[in-house]
Amino acid sequence: MKRILITGGAGFLGSHLCDRFVKEGFHVIAMDNLITGDLRNIEHLFKLPNFEFYHHDVSKFIHVPGQLDYILHFASPASPIDYLKIPIQTLKVGSLGIHNCLGLARVKGARVLIASTSEVYGDPLVHPQTEEYWGHVNPVGPRGVYDEAKRFQEAMTMAYHTYHGLETRIIRIFNTYGPRMRLNDGRVLPAFIGQALRGEDITIFGDGSQTRSFCYVDDLVEGIYRLLMSDYAQPVNIGNPSEITIKDFAEEIIKLTGTTQKVVYLDLPKDDPKQRQPDITKAKEILGWEPKVDRAEGLKITYDYFRNLPKERLFDEAIHREF
Ligand code: UDP
Secondary structure: OOEEEEEOOOOHHHHHHHHHHHHOOOEEEEEEOOOOOOHHHOHHHOOOOOEEEEEOOOOOOOOOOOOOOEEEEOOOOOOHHHHHHOHHHHHHHHHHHHHHHHHHHHHHOOEEEEEEEHHHHEOOOOOOEOOOOOOEOOOOOOOHHHHHHHHHHHHHHHHHHHHHOOOEEEEEEOOEEOOOOOOOOOOHHHHHHHHHHHOOOEEEEOOOOOEEEOEEHHHHHHHHHHHHHOOOOOEEEEOOOOEEEHHHHHHHHHHHHOOOOOEEEEOOOOOOOOOOOEOOHHHHHHHOOOOOOOHHHHHHHHHHHHHOOOHHHHHOOOOOOOO
16 A cells, blocks of 8 residues: 655645545545644544544654655645744745655655645746746745745755655645635635625725636646656646636625625735736646636535534634644
């Protein structure tokens, strides 16, 4: 049985990856320090013999006994609110955390896939973004802690690949949504749906003309699986190229939820990217991957998940655990 370590395994993406690899017959070891992760995302897996959970901070030395075939490094705060609240941890998990993962991979002879992000492109001057674009990032702006951590993580991973011959994979993830996002982590989809469910006004930042391209989580997980099993070590964009302005996105959520609250316009956060859309030519050619779930379908599944949560969870804190 192949054994895989998934850091950030209790988070939004990490927990969906745990599900997928358990289903594929792997022995899955999820690791999480639970700063932003949530055990409720993986509690259904605890009874399985091929699932283990380690409560551990990946920025500290990692010990995993026995054979390890794959490591997925998905531990990191991933929303602007989170990484503004815990900037140092964000930098540490992208630097010390990946160093520990790569060291562990060398000892075990494991293949490593790291979660990078469209944020490496910053506020992009090239549209749509191809993997060849180097980005437009402000290292000392509020997003710098996340963007630069992820850029360092890519550099470190590539160095282990070229210098040590380690098998590595780099995925650049564009905005992704689905069940198990944290309602109050500040990201736009849980923000809008949470506001609709609590009966609050819908908050659009800026004039809402900025664009994003939203990928449903199952599509993303399929892309990750294919990249991990491929032999391609350069970065690959995975995302849904269907681009929409935040204003139009708000309209879609208002229609879906039937909220009668009004829309309010707030200041645009500093360095908020104006537009973002993945060029997925590489993913199509190398992995034979493209997204299958359109926004209407994905949003419906996601809304059903949120509205069936216990009411008190609508008021979860943005970061709800001590650290
Ligand atoms: N946004 C918004 N209202 C909110 C939360 C976010 O208009 O209540 C905007 C935000 O300014 C950004 C977009 O939605 O332009 C996506 O934000 P998110 O934090 O989800 O992700 P990112 O900016 O990292 O793509």
